[in-house]
Amino acid sequence: NAGVMQNPxxxxxxxxxxxxxxxxxMKGHSHVYWYRQLPEEGLKFMVYLQKENIIDESGMPKERxxxxxxxxxxxxxxxxxxxxxxxxAYFCASSPDLSLNEQFFGPGTRxxxx
Amino acid sequence: xxxxxxxxAALSVPExxxxxxxxxxxxxxxxxxxxxRQDPGKGLTSLLLIQSSQREQTSGRLxxxxxxxxxxxxxxxxxxxxGDSATYLCAVYNQGGKLIFGQGTELxxxx
Numbered sequence: 026n027a028g029v030m031q032n033p034x035x036x037x038x039x040x041x042x043x044x045x046x047x048x049x050x051m052k053g054h055s056h057v058y059w060y061r062q063l064p065e066e067g068l069k070f071m072v073y074l075q076k077e078n079i080i081d082e083s084g085m086p087k088e089r090x091x092x093x094x095x096x097x098x099x100x101x102x103x104x105x106x107x108x109x110x111x112x113x114a115y116f117c118a119s120s121p122d123l124s125l126n127e128q129f130f131g132p133g134t135r136x137x138x139x
Numbered sequence: 140x141x142x143x144x145x146x147x148a149a150l151s152v153p154e155x156x157x158x159x160x161x162x163x164x165x166x167x168x169x170x171x172x173x174x175x176r177q178d179p180g181k182g183l184t185s186l187l188l189i190q191s192s193q194r195e196q197t198s199g200r201l202x203x204x205x206x207x208x209x210x211x212x213x214x215x216x217x218x219x220x221x222g223d224s225a226t227y228l229c230a231v232y233n234q235g236g237k238l239i240f241g242q243g244t245e246l247x248x249x250x
Contacts, residue, residue: 068240081235127171128236129185130183130185133182135180
């Protein structure tokens, strides 16, 4: 059973471009969580999704950020018009069932905005 | 609002020493608590998950305890090795499933 997969592992964008980060959960997992780790800061929750639904987006910046988890395919975290402050490591985690609560993390995508 | 604090922020010990990392949380209404390891520039490796009804979990040289009433958890590492050098993160599961992380303890084990 493959673990949580994220791609790309490293992404470089210029200011104003769009960044798309992908997360494929573990097989059988229908819950996906995105976290962001800014330089010299801890990991912060961004958004929690189930298939085709956003459950909790309380940690998402109000503008430029969006997330989806379609019926087919990976979860996507999309950042429009990136700024230097978006440079961070973005981690995805998945879990099979909310009641079990254990989340399994992917290797992360490191976004650098020039 | 749940806040998670880890003390110390950094720790350097000689190889072979037993050590304790501390984690405290402000809201005792947690579901589970999990300890992770993060190597520089890498992802998170899960070490131990303690369910809210449990008091401790053990895996090899690692032992984690949980005291919900006092809002504390400790991670005990026995006979530390240079390969244990990493940042150790404590995280609590709140209602709704999201994880609240501490800032981490950066551990360095000197040969």
